[in-house]
Amino acid sequence: MARNIDGTEISRVMRAEMAQQVADLQAQGVTPGLSVVLVGNNPASQAYVSSKTRACETLGMKGQTLHLPEDVSTEDLFAAIDRLNADASVHGILVQLPLPAHLPYKAVLEHIHPDKDVDGFHPRNAGLAFVGDPRAFVPCTPAGILEMLRREDIPTRGKHVVIVGRSLIVSKPLASLLMAPGPDATVTITHRHTPDLASFTRQADILIVAVGKQNLITADMVKPGVVVIDVGQNRVEDPGSPRGYRMVGDVDFDAVSQVAQAITPVPGGVGPMTITMLLANTIQSARQALQARAP
Numbered sequence: 001m002a003r004n005i006d007g008t009e010i011s012r013v014m015r016a017e018m019a020q021q022v023a024d025l026q027a028q029g030v031t032p033g034l035s036v037v038l039v040g041n042n043p044a045s046q047a048y049v050s051s052k053t054r055a056c057e058t059l060g061m062k063g064q065t066l067h068l069p070e071d072v073s074t075e076d077l078f079a080a081i082d083r084l085n086a087d088a089s090v091h092g093i094l095v096q097l098p099l100p101a102h103l104p105y106k107a108v109l110e111h112i113h114p115d116k117d118v119d120g121f122h123p124r125n126a127g128l129a130f131v132g133d134p135r136a137f138v139p140c141t142p143a144g145i146l147e148m149l150r151r152e153d154i155p156t157r158g159k160h161v162v163i164v165g166r167s168l169i170v171s172k173p174l175a176s177l178l179m180a181p182g183p184d185a186t187v188t189i190t191h192r193h194t195p196d197l198a199s200f201t202r203q204a205d206i207l208i209v210a211v212g213k214q215n216l217i218t219a220d221m222v223k224p225g226v227v228v229i230d231v232g233q234n235r236v237e238d239p240g241s242p243r244g245y246r247m248v249g250d251v252d253f254d255a256v257s258q259v260a261q262a263i264t265p266v267p268g269g270v271g272p273m274t275i276t277m278l279l280a281n282t283i284q285s286a287r288q289a290l291q292a293r294a295p
């Protein structure tokens with residue numbers, strides 16, 4: 001039976017460490033500030049955004065939401081981002097995704113000043129992360145997965161990591177981080193056009209699944225002793241639960257737990273780590289702003 005990798009508990013420990021880092025910055029006259037831009041009324045996005053600003057406040061950071069209407073124009077959104085780019089009290093800016101279809105999301109993400117891009121989605125940060133430059137803001141979900149593996153003493157050196165999914169915000173940065181010196185993993189990326197997916201997933205020492213499809217990975221698709229990281233966030237109707245739905249990942253958790261060595265649950269695995277790493281990136285940004293101010 002697999003042991004659970006508890007992202008909520010790892011986050012609790014990390015956030016306690018970060019509260020001290022925030023206090024140290026405040027003693028030097030800087031309170032790390034995060035601004036989250038939310039466009040429209042997507043209920044899941046609203047929930048994630050309020051988790052982010054609440055988490056900031058719990059640590060003594062400033063967390064604010066800029067809520068714009070669903071039909072905001074690209075020009076008005078750019079103008080709002082410009083104001084945040086110019087505001088010295090704002091160290092981190094993020095635009096909550098997904099955006100309404102009329103907005104050009106890549107151009108929007110590129111509009112955020114790279115020094116405040118705590119999501120790490122700006123091409124400058126993606127490039128810096130790709131070449132292993134420590135100034136890069138690393139996207140929060142990949143950074144959180146690496147931190148979980150490190151804190152759980154799960155070795156990556158020489159291990160075969162198979163990633164299912166090829167997204168720009170999770171899989172691609174994760175692959176480059178894992179194959180870098182330090183983690184030293186051998187990485188395979190698979191995606192929807194990979195024939196015979198199971199022939200790849202069965203080779204994995206560490207299997208990372210980031211697709212958004214419930215029960216994509218079943219017990220017969222993994223080898224005994226694998227470590228499974230489930231990035232999926234899928235809503236399943238459940239009239240018996242208080243919200244009328246529950247969250248599940250991409251992995252058939254109960255069945256795969258019988259075979260795996262360790263596994264992240266959904267909820268309570270990768271999700272909380274995403275927000276924790278966002279706090280870490282905002283603190284890093286505030287520190288860099290302070291250093292830039294020094295004579």
Ligand SMILES: Nc1nc2c(c(=O)[nH]1)N[C@@H](CN(C=O)c1ccc(C(=O)N[C@@H](CCC(=O)O)C(=O)O)cc1)CN2
Pocket residue numbers: 047048094095096097098119140141233247266267268269270271272273274275
């Ligand atoms: N600008 C961004 N947009 C989006 C990102 C992102 O990193 N930056 N990621 C996702 C959403 N997301 C954060 O924004 C996020 C998703 C899920 C969780 C989480 O903790 N999930 C819980 C379950 C939630 C529930 O029960 O409703 C869990 O897994 O325990 C955190 C953050 C897309 N957009």
